[in-house]
Amino acid sequence: xxxxxxxxxxxxxxxxxxxxxxxxxxxxxxxxxxxxxxxxxxxxxxxxxxxxxxxxxxxxxxxxxxxxxxxxxxxxxxxxxxxxxxxxxxxxxxxxxxxxxxxxxxxxxxxxxxxxxxxxxxxxxxxxxxxxxxxxxxxxxxxxxxxxxxxxxxxxxxxxxxxxxxxxxxxxxxxxxx
Numbered sequence: 001x002x003x004x005x006x007x008x009x010x011x012x013x014x015x016x017x018x019x020x021x022x023x024x025x026x027x028x029x030x031x032x033x034x035x036x037x038x039x040x041x042x043x044x045x046x047x048x049x050x051x052x053x054x055x056x057x058x059x060x061x062x063x064x065x066x067x068x069x070x071x072x073x074x075x076x077x078x079x080x081x082x083x084x085x086x087x088x089x090x091x092x093x094x095x096x097x098x099x100x101x102x103x104x105x106x107x108x109x110x111x112x113x114x115x116x117x118x119x120x121x122x123x124x125x126x127x128x129x130x131x132x133x134x135x136x137x138x139x140x141x142x143x144x145x146x147x148x149x150x151x152x153x154x155x156x157x158x159x160x161x162x163x164x165x166x167x168x169x170x171x172x173x174x175x176x177x178x
Contacts (some may be wrong), residue, residue: 011062019059020067026055028089029068030097030120030128033080035059036110042085045111048100052093056084068117075122079115094118098132 032036032115034042046056061080068076088095094116116123116131123131135143 006147007147015060016063016066016070019063020070021053022057023064023067023081023088024071026088026090028097028116029075029092030087030089030094030101030116030118031114032087033112033114035081035083035112037178041104041109041111041145045109048104049064049087049097052096052100053090054087054097054100057088058083073117073120076115076117079117084114089118090101090145092137095134096130096174098128098130102129102132 014080042056042058049056059080061084063076064080064084064086068074083135087097089099098113098116101111101113115123115125116128
């Protein structure tokens with residue numbers, strides 16, 4: 001019995017090469033099932049992801065598997081079954097991209113996260129959901145800055161109160177007018 005063999009055509013090779021060239025610019029991939037989504041819903045997700053320099057691409061599973069394998073990004077074959085769209089992530093924006101996808105689901109879009117491949121680490125859908133609930137990098141920096149600023153504000157307020165209690169504020173005001 002003859003084994004069935006897929007014929008590799010130049011068009012298929014070009015499609016895989018184009019996908020590989022696109023994927024190489026990204027460090028993370030969140031795989032989703034887009035069944036039931038409208039073109040408008042996919043477009044809205046793409047617009048939301050562009051703010052984080054991310055992309056959302058409907059892919060042919062076989063081509064995507066080959067492209068990822070060529071980039072030494074392996075292990076996601078099980079997540080690429082059925083209709084698949086991939087959120088492509090640059091840098092450390094994985095949690096904001098995951099937030100966009102899970103918020104779209106909460107807003108009635110029938111998107112289902114299958115899992116992710118982030119910096120070479122395979123993640124389940126549950127792990128991606130947990131990632132989406134973490135604060136963003138900017139939120140963490142703002143929190144840290146607020147925490148660092150509070151003691152300085154208290155010190156300044158204490159020093160000002162001390163100066164005012166000694167009558168120094170009025171004296172300082174008179175000296176600045178002279």
